[in-house]
Amino acid sequence: MAELEKKARQALVPSGWDYAPAPESREIVRIEERYGHFVGGEWLEPKESYTTISPASEEPLAEVGQATPAEVRAAIATAREAFENGWSALPGSERAKYLFRIARILQERSREFAVLESLNGGKPIKESRDVDLPLAAAHFFYYAGWADKLEYAFPNRRPRPVGVAGQIIPWNFPLLMLAWKIAPALAAGNTVVLKPAETTPLTALLFCDVVRQAELPPGVVNIVTGDGRAGAAIVEGDVDKIAFTGSTEVGKAIQRELAGTGKRLTLELGGKAANIVFDDCALDQAIEGIVNGIYFNQGHVCCAGSRLFVQESIHEDVVKKLKRRMQTLRVGDPLDKNTDIGAINSRMQLEKIEELVEAGKEEGAEIYQPPCRLPEKGYWFAPTVFTDVAQSYRIAQEEIFGPVLSVLTFRTPAEAVEKANNTPYGLSAGIWTEKGSRILWMAERMRAGVVWANTFNRFDPASPFGGYKESGFGREGGRHGLEPYLEFD
Amino acid sequence: MAKAPVLARGFELPLEPRLPRIGSIDAVALEARADSLAKRSIKKEAKLFALELAIRMTDLTTLEGADTPGKVQALATKAVKPDPSDPSIPSCAALCVYPNLVPAAVTRLRGTGVKVASVATAFPSGQSPIDVKVRETEEVVAMGADEVDMVIDRGAFLSGRYAKVYDEIVQVKQACGDAHLKVILEVAELGTYDNVRRASLLAMAAGADFVKTSTGKLSGAATLPVTLCMLEAIRDVHEETGRMVGMKPAGGIRQAKQAVQYLVQLYETLGAEWLTPDLYRLGASTLLNDVLMQIRKERTGRYQSPDYFTVD
Numbered sequence: 001m002a003e004l005e006k007k008a009r010q011a012l013v014p015s016g017w018d019y020a021p022a023p024e025s026r027e028i029v030r031i032e033e034r035y036g037h038f039v040g041g042e043w044l045e046p047k048e049s050y051t052t053i054s055p056a057s058e059e060p061l062a063e064v065g066q067a068t069p070a071e072v073r074a075a076i077a078t079a080r081e082a083f084e085n086g087w088s089a090l091p092g093s094e095r096a097k098y099l100f101r102i103a104r105i106l107q108e109r110s111r112e113f114a115v116l117e118s119l120n121g122g123k124p125i126k127e128s129r130d131v132d133l134p135l136a137a138a139h140f141f142y143y144a145g146w147a148d149k150l151e152y153a154f155p156n157r158r159p160r161p162v163g164v165a166g167q168i169i170p171w172n173f174p175l176l177m178l179a180w181k182i183a184p185a186l187a188a189g190n191t192v193v194l195k196p197a198e199t200t201p202l203t204a205l206l207f208c209d210v211v212r213q214a215e216l217p218p219g220v221v222n223i224v225t226g227d228g229r230a231g232a233a234i235v236e237g238d239v240d241k242i243a244f245t246g247s248t249e250v251g252k253a254i255q256r257e258l259a260g261t262g263k264r265l266t267l268e269l270g271g272k273a274a275n276i277v278f279d280d281c282a283l284d285q286a287i288e289g290i291v292n293g294i295y296f297n298q299g300h301v302c303c304a305g306s307r308l309f310v311q312e313s314i315h316e317d318v319v320k321k322l323k324r325r326m327q328t329l330r331v332g333d334p335l336d337k338n339t340d341i342g343a344i345n346s347r348m349q350l351e352k353i354e355e356l357v358e359a360g361k362e363e364g365a366e367i368y369q370p371p372c373r374l375p376e377k378g379y380w381f382a383p384t385v386f387t388d389v390a391q392s393y394r395i396a397q398e399e400i401f402g403p404v405l406s407v408l409t410f411r412t413p414a415e416a417v418e419k420a421n422n423t424p425y426g427l428s429a430g431i432w433t434e435k436g437s438r439i440l441w442m443a444e445r446m447r448a449g450v451v452w453a454n455t456f457n458r459f460d461p462a463s464p465f466g467g468y469k470e471s472g473f474g475r476e477g478g479r480h481g482l483e484p485y486l487e488f489d
Numbered sequence: 490m491a492k493a494p495v496l497a498r499g500f501e502l503p504l505e506p507r508l509p510r511i512g513s514i515d516a517v518a519l520e521a522r523a524d525s526l527a528k529r530s531i532k533k534e535a536k537l538f539a540l541e542l543a544i545r546m547t548d549l550t551t552l553e554g555a556d557t558p559g560k561v562q563a564l565a566t567k568a569v570k571p572d573p574s575d576p577s578i579p580s581c582a583a584l585c586v587y588p589n590l591v592p593a594a595v596t597r598l599r600g601t602g603v604k605v606a607s608v609a610t611a612f613p614s615g616q617s618p619i620d621v622k623v624r625e626t627e628e629v630v631a632m633g634a635d636e637v638d639m640v641i642d643r644g645a646f647l648s649g650r651y652a653k654v655y656d657e658i659v660q661v662k663q664a665c666g667d668a669h670l671k672v673i674l675e676v677a678e679l680g681t682y683d684n685v686r687r688a689s690l691l692a693m694a695a696g697a698d699f700v701k702t703s704t705g706k707l708s709g710a711a712t713l714p715v716t717l718c719m720l721e722a723i724r725d726v727h728e729e730t731g732r733m734v735g736m737k738p739a740g741g742i743r744q745a746k747q748a749v750q751y752l753v754q755l756y757e758t759l760g761a762e763w764l765t766p767d768l769y770r771l772g773a774s775t776l777l778n779d780v781l782m783q784i785r786k787e788r789t790g791r792y793q794s795p796d797y798f799t800v801d
């Protein structure tokens with residue numbers, strides 16, 4: 001009888017529950033066939049152009065300009081003119097009005113931007129919808145509030161705008177990084193020339209429409225597109241400040257180039273964050289934090305928690321739970337509302353991830369990837385975890401910038417600090433423990449710009465963000481984020 | 490119904506390796522996870538699958554002082570054939586009633602496959618002597634209840650007398666005999682997720698076949714985060730002992746959409762093995778009609794007036 005019941009029950013158990021596709025509609029966003037450079041409030045016909053694609057399907061989306069040095073110089077000259085003829089002299093409360101207007105328009109058009117962000121960049125729609133867009137709008141709101149209070153932000157220092165800011169941003173959070181750069185620059189009274197990443201120009205180009213809709217004076221925001229050559233032209237151009245977010249290698253080259261020029265510089269570069277899990281943590285929530293720390297945005301996050309340090313006493317449990325959780329991650333169409341992990345941003349990035357993962361295998365680490373069907377077209381990489389990783393392996397040292405986690409162990413808090421800080425980077429760190437005093441003890445000792453406790457990858461415009469060591473210098477966000485865009489007595 | 494192995498005194502958790510980390514839940518992160526699972530977009534066949542399953546998992550419930558045999562029999566009929574106009578709609582899992590109404594429910598449900606569940610142990614407060622609770626349990630089982638929904642003594646739990654809570658569950662479990670035991674934690678009175686986790690582990694260690702959130706008598710009944718907290722405790726017990734314990738969120742689940750969210754959470758936390766009425770129940774009094782309405786909408790593409798569904 002019991003056997004029969006057991007059989008009957010097994011028959012009722014489905015092998016799984018296939019969620020039907022739930023794609024967000026593409027209809028909401030109109031992509032032009034060709035885009036030029038946005039200079040002085042007008043579209044300039046580009047001399048050269050290239051095709052931008054969707055990394056999830058390799059489908060061409062639009063032709064965009066590859067800015068030549070002359071085009072970049074023209075954009076900078078336009079920004080200079082706008083700075084000198086009006087924008088810098090505008091009262092802060094007037095600048096604030098424009099920023100508030102941009103923030104509201106971003107909120108109103110957030111679905112459109114979210115769809116385009118996922119289409120051009122490959123990130124899951126749930127992230128562009130719930131993270132990128134709300135945060136981008138929040139940054140504009142936040143800095144709009146500072147625009148008429150700079151005197152109070154820096155009392156007795158007579159803050160003045162710097163001039164023209166050249167801003168070069170990465171492909172991992174295209175619109176959000178644009179907001180991080182443009183909002184404080186404008187609030188402080190500067191004008192900007194911004195270059196989005198080569199692979200993800202479309203939301204920045206759609207943002208030009210928002211700039212027009214907000215009736216921002218022409219020339220205050222200028223956007224040129226193209227690869228590193230266009231970026232180099234900005235760095236060499238007649239700008240007063242460079243703000244760069246991207247790879248450490250390029251950051252170093254920019255710093256060399258700018259040495260002795262008097263141009264100001266802030267760099268937000270790579271990272272190899274330690275996510276440290278103590279045995280007294282809330283375990284299931286820590287697992288969520290680990291997953292969020294490394295698989296959020298396919299691991300294309302400079303502050304990703306890519307080195308997991310687990311207290312040895314719970315190592316086995318953590319790895320078991322983590323693997324189990326990884327099996328429920330849904331990899332696929334970025335526009336599907338149920339997708340957890342989208343496409344790798346470009347072929348180049350995919351190759352870099354593959355190379356480092358191969359190195360990890362060769363060096364002797366044990367690899368685990370949950371069974372998942374990857375689409376045939378486009379650039380994909382399954383969520384990956386390496387166990388038995390030694391501190392000296394490349395996968396524990398180099399930034400992979402993909403959905404690849406390395407698990408290491410420690411025995412005591414002091415050892416955790418020592419190992420976590422033993423990296424050329426220092427952007428972020430995570431601490432998981434239910435013990436408040438240990439959080440403070442650890443945070444004091446971490447050489448990282450951001451330390452999260454019992455959470456990870458959490459951002460707020462009011463909180464400064466930036467790195468130690470090879471992760472860069474300068475802070476973005478918060479009152480600190482205004483400083484690089486201001487001169488003082 | 491398949492049953493967990495009956496051990497003399499429940500089963501022993503291997504306490505040694507667990508001891509350092511029985512009791513912590515990070516409330517912020519737990520709620521964030523529950524929230525993100527609730528955002529899954531379930532459509533078309535996937536939604537129909539969930540709605541049909543929700544009916545098979547429903548413990549149709551009436552726990553009112555005004556309950557009469559007539560009312561219970563009407564509900565029993567509904568539980569067997571939730572939608573008389575559509576034979577493809579399955580029966581509910583059980584009908585959940587007060588002890589005095591067990592005979593009325595049994596009369597109507599015998600041979601239908603729908604179980605009779607009775608609350609017991611001085612429901613809803615649990616504040617009575619243990620011998621009374623045991624006696625009540627024996628009575629409802631003797632009257633034909635297939636399942637017993639007991640409440641834990643929250644007064645004892647909150648004053649730290651865990652052993653008393655444990656022993657009472659063990660004794661009630663013995664009194665149940667072959668009947669299935671669901672242990673109601675009444676999470677709204679436990680105050681913290683840490684307590685919910687502790688009480689869940691305690692109940693499972695004492696032999697519960699199911700753990701259940703609430704009596705339905707308080708406003709803070711089942712929520713997605715508290716249910717997730719209990720599912721994670723169930724998962725840990727399964728990982729360590731192989732024993733599969735069931736889960737029953739109850740109270741406040743009124744809409745089909747909520748039911749789907751609960752099932753998504755179940756599926757992504759415990760896996761497909763738990764997608765069965767043997768291991769998951771939804772305690773609800775008004776959910777059923779909304780589910781029926783949604784099923785018809787999925788099939789026909791149109792919503793119909795509530796008047797096309799019986800009010801029982």
